[in-house]
Amino acid sequence: MLEMLQYDFMVKALIVGLLVALCSALLGVSLVLKRFSMIGDGLSHVGFGALALGAALGLAPLSVAVPVIVIAALILLKISSNAKIKGDAAIALVSSSALAIGTIILSKTTGTTDVNSYMFGSIMAINDEDLILSVIYSVIVIALFIFFYNKIFAVTFDEGFSKATGVKVGAYNTIIATLTALTVAVGMRIMGALLISSLIIFPALTSMRVFKSFRAVTICSAVVSCISYITGITLTFYLDFPAGPSVVIVNLGVFIIFTLVGIITGKRK
Amino acid sequence: MSSFLIECKDLTIGYEGVPVVKDLSFSVGEGDYLCIVGENGSGKSTLMKTLLGLKHQTKGEIIFGGGLKQTQIGYLPQQTVAQKDFPATVREVVLSGFLGKKGLLPFYTKAEKEKCRHNMELMGITELAKKSYRDLSGGQQQRVLLARALCATEKLLLLDEPVSGLDPMVTAKMYEIIDSLNKNQGITVIMISHDLQGALKYGNKILHMESGEYFFGTTGDYRRTDIFHEMSTCQCNCDCDHHTGAIKTEGGDVNA
Structure with a gap:
């Protein structure tokens, strides 16, 4: 563990990764329960396209990715809340298009070797500018999440009731979507476009196997997500696994353990 | 009407230009217990929304009286599927009733937590506070949602089929609770129901909705109308679930 911290790139990957793991776990609970899991997935593919574009234009990756992903999030949210268009089909359409555009841009400019790093993540990817931006965005996400925690619970649990009693449901859905977009943008360099959504979905599903209150599920998700991230990144360092996949594998392992615990404690009742 | 809480004048409501409710007028006074009955698709839920x-609404107006604001209405929605596996404790759900009036304030105050405790006591769910909402029975869940509605209002409750899907004993209990809120707490109740017997027994006013035809008046007047005779004979001959459930309720009530 200590040896790992002697490397500058590992320290950056740990700081940014832990913040992203925390943000995505917090938002994940609401997204999974609102049946919005796929939005995270769609956004990461849009992010892939945006990163490729940023690289081609020689701009800092996050400065292009953040606005593009936020706009995409708002569009996807709009589509999902409109019953006339099938939300899941729209997301699939948007993500494959963004993926195609991104890959073409990459192959024509920096070469396809970068595709691998963009898709599956890399711990070497974080430079100083990214680090600062990532920290700022993550702190914003966490602060807003805590500030709006009760409202996020209410609009997740029962939109109709919340709306009827005067909670600005539309505004809070927009906040959730925007925070998700920021998290995806910050996290996708380490986790990769294909795998960032697992960081959103896994911890929430894992915690829901065992815990029964919204608060306990939220806290447990945050803890599970951070521990899984540290374990995954340690595997990356010592066994030379790709970063994103090792974090996902650890998350899968924890999910299986929690599922078993849930079954055992459930039977005892 | 001396002190009405809600007055609707010539209300027309529709979806994409097709009216579901047409030129409907009625008013609800303080302390009233209005039951909205009528067949499926007659616009009961649309009216409540x-x-x-x-x-x-596409036409007409809704006037709130007695200092009531639209966001001060307590609402008991029909249950949706997504809620059934939701990780949330009873207390978390009940407290969320306050959020509408909190604006941007992020956390619950001491007074709100105390009121929440009081409302849970009123509904007899105090001992369930830390239980998971999804593990409760249908009747318990309804009482939790009713406690939440009480956190949102002190004046008016809108209940959308509060007893549908509940067994007869639980239905009777639910009716008792709503009745006591109306009589003892002075809360005005507007309830959509498929259970005509219950509506007649507890309500003091009836709004009957049937594709474009409406009756609005006291329960006594309603009993003398033709629509009522049609409805009641229909309900006795019919073996739909909620209808037989309703008739059994009467028996359950006597036993209890």
Whole structure:
């Protein structure tokens, strides 16, 4: 563990990764329960396209990715809340298009070797500018999440009731979507476009196997997500696994353990 | 009407230009117990959504009286599927009733937590506070949602089929609770129901909705109308679930 911290790139990957793991776990609970899991997935593919574009234009990756992903999030949210268009089909359409555009841009400019790093993540990817931006965005996400925690619970649990009693449901859905977009943008360099959504979905599903209150599920998700991230990144360092996949594998392992615990404690009742 | 809480004048509500409710007028006074009955698709739920501000009327007006604001209405929605496996404790759900009036304030105050405790006591769910909402029975869940509605209002409750899907004993209990809120706490009740017997027994006013034809008046007047005779004979001959459930309720009530 200590040896790992002697490397500058590992320290950056740990700081940014832990913040992203925390943000995505917090938002994940609401997204999974609102049946919005796929939005995270769609956004990461849009992010892939945006990163490729940023690289081609020689701009800092996050400065292009953040606005593009936020706009995409708002569009996807709009589509999902409109019953006339099938939300899941729209997301699939948007993500494959963004993926195609991104890959073409990459192959024509920096070469396809970068595709691998963009898709599956890399711990070497974080430079100083990214680090600062990532920290700022993550702190914003966490602060807003805590500030709006009760409202996020209410609009997740029962939109109709919340709306009827005067909670600005539309505004809070927009906040959730925007925070998700920021998290995806910050996290996708380490986790990769294909795998960032697992960081959103896994911890929430894992915690829901065992815990029964919204608060306990939220806290447990945050803890599970951070521990899984540290374990995954340690595997990356010592066994030379790709970063994103090792974090996902650890998350899968924890999910299986929690599922078993849930079954055992459930039977005892 | 001396002190009405809600007055609807010539209300027309529709979806994409097709009116579901047409030129409907009625008013609800303080302390009233209005039951909205009528066949499926007659616009009962649509009307309720409009009263709650979830949907806009195409014509007519809704006037709130007695200092009531639209966001001060307590609402008991029909249960949706997504909620059934939701990780949330009873207390978390009940407390969320306050959020509408909190604006941007992020956390619950001491007074709100105390009121929440009081409302849970009123509903007899105090000992369930830390239980998971999804593990409760249908009747318990309804009482939790009713406690939440009470956190949102002190004046008016809108209940959308509060007893549908409940067994007869639980239905009777639920009716008792709603009745006591109306009589003892002075809360005005507007309830959509498929259970005509219950509506007649507890309500003091009836709004009957049937594709374009409406009756609005006291329960006594309603009993003398033709629509009522049609409805009641229909309900006795019919073996739909909620209808037989309703008739059994009467028996359950006697036993209890």
